[in-house]
Amino acid sequence: MLVMSTRVRSYAKVNLGLAIGPVREDGFHGLVTLYQTLDLHDLVTVTAQRGxxxxxxxxxxxxxxxxxxNTAWRMVEGALHRMxxxxxxxxxxxxxxxxxxxxGAGSANAAAALIALETELGEALPQAERMALAAEVxxxxxxxLIGGAVLGTGRGEIVEMAPDFPATVCVVAIPSVGVSTPAAFREWDARYAAGLAAAADVQEETAGWSEVIDPLLTFPPVRDTLSELSRVYASTLGSMPGSTGIVRNPLLEKTLDGMANGLAENTLLELVRTGIENDFEEVVFSQHPSLREIKRQLMGTETEVPALYAALSGSGSALFGLYESTAAAQAAQQRLQSxxxxALTTETLPRAEYWGRMVAE
Known part of the structure; x- marks a missing residue:
């Protein structure tokens, strides 16, 4: 008997920005991040026979x-149980x-495995169950399971559609060094604790200056753009069908409106001007100084046509830059390879293209 299979492109993501909050009661850090899928992928092939x-x-x-x-194993096992x-x-x-x-390669593999399994079985979990299972994995x-530009809160698992912007050329730098996410969080926590202790010592020595010292006790500050997004998690963007709510804030109002209207160049520039950044850079660059230099090469200089934006993705070690033109991206790629x-040249992958290209022939 001929056994058929389903092959799915398991796309990568980068974090356009990431803010780290304190450790929660469940042991996870609160995060606010803006994810973006890329046109780089693994391939996940699934065969399923009922009975x-x-x-x-x-x-x-x-x-x-x-x-x-393996996350793909747990995803398939959990899906079969729920079905x-x-x-x-x-x-x-x-x-x-x-x-x-x-x-996000391993996480993307899990989502791809679920999509391939559902295709093989001709049966899909309800969306709410799919998302709950994904968050467990x-x-x-x-x-x-959303794709394109995605806002993540909680520990990153509470996700909402963000308005997409059209495909933008991107260079991804893949250093030989690997970064341990738990180690990066431990270093962040150590710095956070040291900051609290230092602020408390100063407060004790300067009684009566509480209006000056109290703000230090929130060290490190939750970062401008992304933290504000989570605090005002409220209104919806009515033009986004299927969205259960999109975070708005005054600092990013123009950016979100620009995204919704497809103004790619202005949108990216507005996003950069908000001061969006990745908090992990503070600790990861001190642990791996070579990554700071790679970011500098991605950014380039004014004489080299600089990147619109460059950052570490997640806790690394991959970094990326976004560019106005293919020529600028190729110049950055050449700098890195030299x-x-x-370094790989690719492009961001908006939501429609993400789903349209997912199932491979």
């Missing part, structure tokens, strides 16, 4: 766990994206 039982996972990369440690379906399932992950790169998984850093 059988068993789950097998393989990969072309031996670093990929092929058991229940009440018995099936024999095989998953193959063709890795092309970096591991520990901050590009990993903080970055839900964004890949210094021995792997």
């Amino acid at each position: 059988g039982s068993g789950l097998t996972l393989t990969s072309n990369d031996r670093r990929v766990p092929c058991d229940a440690r 009440g379906v018995a099936a024999e399932v095989t998953i193959h992950i063709d890795k092309r994206l970096p591991i520990q790169g901050g590009m 990993g903080s970055d998984v839900p964004l890949f 210094s021995g850093v792997k």
